[in-house]
Amino acid sequence: MRLNDMKPGSRKAPKRLGRGSSAGQGKTCGRGHKGQRARAGGYHKVGFEGGQMPLQRRLPKIGFVSALQADIAEVRLHELAIPADAVIDLDALKRAGIVHQQALRAKVILSGKIAKAVKLQGIAVTAGARKAIEAAGGSIQD
Numbered sequence: 001m002r003l004n005d006m007k008p009g010s011r012k013a014p015k016r017l018g019r020g021s022s023a024g025q026g027k028t029c030g031r032g033h034k035g036q037r038a039r040a041g042g043y044h045k046v047g048f049e050g051g052q053m054p055l056q057r058r059l060p061k062i063g064f065v066s067a068l069q070a071d072i073a074e075v076r077l078h079e080l081a082i083p084a085d086a087v088i089d090l091d092a093l094k095r096a097g098i099v100h101q102q103a104l105r106a107k108v109i110l111s112g113k114i115a116k117a118v119k120l121q122g123i124a125v126t127a128g129a130r131k132a133i134e135a136a137g138g139s140i141q142d
Contacts, residue, residue, distance in 0.1 A: 071105060075109070080118045108123060109128075
């Protein structure tokens, strides 16, 4: 639907509250009698259930999100061929756009193949990736 397609009645008029009993929303204006919700400025917190233990506190909590996950970036083995630097460290991986800028650490995992001899410095490596890098003529410094 576009504005030029609209016809009279396609926008529903708002309820006119407090305009007498014949209007259908007179006197209490649909708020019922007394109580917190009937008052002007009646306030309750989101999820408040009148003092009953709220649903979000009754249900068991599941799952876990590691705080360290944002700090460590995974690097696939075949991505090590992208940087042109002689020694590949965390800064070289950030410049090449392989890891995100907020990463504090990086770890190379065995995914793909590497034919280029690379020299890694200060980057963690899995056992399988270490074998593949050394087989290609590369070296790893901790």
